[in-house]
Amino acid sequence: MTQPSAPAPLAQSGAVPAHPGRPRITELRLSAFTTHRRAALPLGPLTLLAGPSGSGKTGALRAYEALARLGGGAALGEAFPDPAACVPERARPDRLGRRGFRIGCTSDGPAGPVRLDVAVQAEPEPRVVGERLTSDGLVLMRTALRDPAQRVLQAAWHTSGPAPVIHAPLPDDRLGTALLPLRVAGRTPGQRRVLAAAEQTVVALRSAFACDPEPARMREPVPAGSGRLLGDCGNLADVLWRTRSECGRRHAQFVAAVRAGCAGPVADVLALAGAAGTVGAVLDRGDGVRTRAARLGDGELRYLALALVLLTGPGVLEVDPAGEVPAALQTLTVLADGFDRGLDPRQRRELLGLAARMCERGHLRLVGAVSDASWAAETEGVTVVHLGS
Template sequence: MTLPAPASLSETPLATGTRPLGDRQRPLRPRITELVLSAFGRHRRAVLEFGACTLLAGGSGSGKSSALRAFEALARLGGGAELGEVFPEPAVWVPEGARGDAQGRRGFRIGCVADGPEGPVRLEVAVQAEPEARIVGERLTARGLVLLETALRDPRRRVVQAAWHTAGTAAVTRGRLPDDRLGTALLPLRVAGTTPGQRTVLAAAEQMVVALRSVFACDPRPDRMGAPVPTGTGRLLGGCDNLAAVLWRTRAECGRRHALLVDALRTGCAGPVADLLAEPCGDGRVRALLDRGDGTRTDLGRLGDGELRHLALALVLLTGPGVLEVDAPGEVPDALRTLTVLADNLDRGLDPRQRTALLRLAARMCDRGHIRLVGAVSDASWAAGADGVTVVHLDRD
């Protein structure tokens, strides 16, 4: 399980006086623009390019869900999660037919590209799945320069040998990192930032980590959305179980966005919609209701699954990192982050009118630069030609 070998760290020192990677023309908010699936599940040598609003399209078995799974896994690793938490059954993702080496070791390789102020930064990760899970190789590169490289040297020890760019009195600094964590996420703890080369490493690593930690995997669960819930933190969970608690918060915080949400519900829900309310139950819980405008209030539990999924996804698109349950890098204000929403089976349970309205809302919000969407659908013919929407056909591309 080794990564392809470009020029080694010692062969690519940063020239004295070289400018930082960033320039004024680069986008300010880090975001993932490519997912690289070198060997993962059904994918081999696949590079998926993302626009602001992207649909992954393909039939059953084309690899839509596994692509989103890899994306979410990288996001969790970028947030500091241990490999075993992210991949409890790593052997599932080893490509079928992959042969082990003389020691019976097999694994998979994934990666991504994060664009932002530092230019495109590329991350590649090699994971050994058998006989035991460990990260056996990692590489962080930008503009052809290798900033971090790790490799497993001694299988008996639970560490990898790492080298990161320094460009000081020594071209690189060497050390050991744990084999169950993403080294890129650990660099701020290991790199002093005293040389231009070290500052370049830190800036690139921060861009990658911020982009990964701004990922929100969303799969609304209608069967759990209608019941009253504790007020809690007011941050929306991935299954949208606590939707009522979030409405309790957001309705008071931002009247304009709440009005946009109500307007979206007029398309997504049957019957008249005058408002969307959250009211206390008197026991520390709140429940959500539709105000029909004629004195009738409809409990969300009475809505259809398609109506509830449309509501939940519209709420996600109209909020941001401060409302959704995403990993928050404390040093980066929410205003400087672009939230990437991952939605498997995006159109599940939606009728043609609902899915078209939802895609129109997604394209509009993504165009503003605060939100990006990667959704998976089996058939994207209904989205063909939609403004601001990129369709990636996994059966063909």
């Protein structure tokens, strides 16, 4: 079982560098994860992961989503329902039969660049076996598995107080960084630096929405419910019912986007009440004709769903925002698998342009997976990361 490389000495005290801006993830590292080895993926406000089938695009998005779940306090089993599937195929077990994987990320924000690296044992039983939180090359917090018979990790974090380092046990099924705000007192400059780094990482990770619209689930009326969009966008009609009444300006922008990407005239996008408390999505053509979602093509439905995702926010999407942090300081990251799947050239162009405009405002970031990104080369502000080359 491999763990993060030997850590540097624990950080010494010092001023926290000032970096304005909302916390955001700027790099995803897949040191040993599924098909990835020593991969460092730069993430800008709008990033497209491009590559053929099998290049690891979906795996990278799943790794990000899992880190986001761990950052929100989820247990290891919730973040990785099938951890063995995340182990590189050719990874050999050690003498105790252990195999695992390593992932990490870098966040940037008021605390400056902060690195998080995590080693996970997938077999014979899932557990976190090592974690490291680093700033400016100095380790602020690290954990290690000292006794395999115990379900705890030994953690150490910097204080710069009378005792320069605090040692304490942490559970082996949680992300230690997410637990630090509950464990670190914040009485000394060193402790405050640890807290600032941990909180920035958690805030940057938590507000993530993974989506891959499934047209088949959007065609028929759905029960009216919470009005929070699910990752497969199957309850799109229910969400339209809510968004149209709550924000007329944003709904007008959505209608304009649909008009630009769907065939035929579009005067409005509606959610109409049906039998037994259901609602269904329709396009109002403006001449007395209304087209039900069941009559729309797969590409039109995916386009419509992704446009809605880009034009809404954490209050509408099924995400876990950091409720204790003001919304103005958070950034929603959309993880869109198959971002261009089923779209024609006009729809791709319109959707990418919408994404670029929304990401430019700073409240939203997008990481999308596409098979080929040559069509996006002329769009300003797009970071293309080629996989499988």
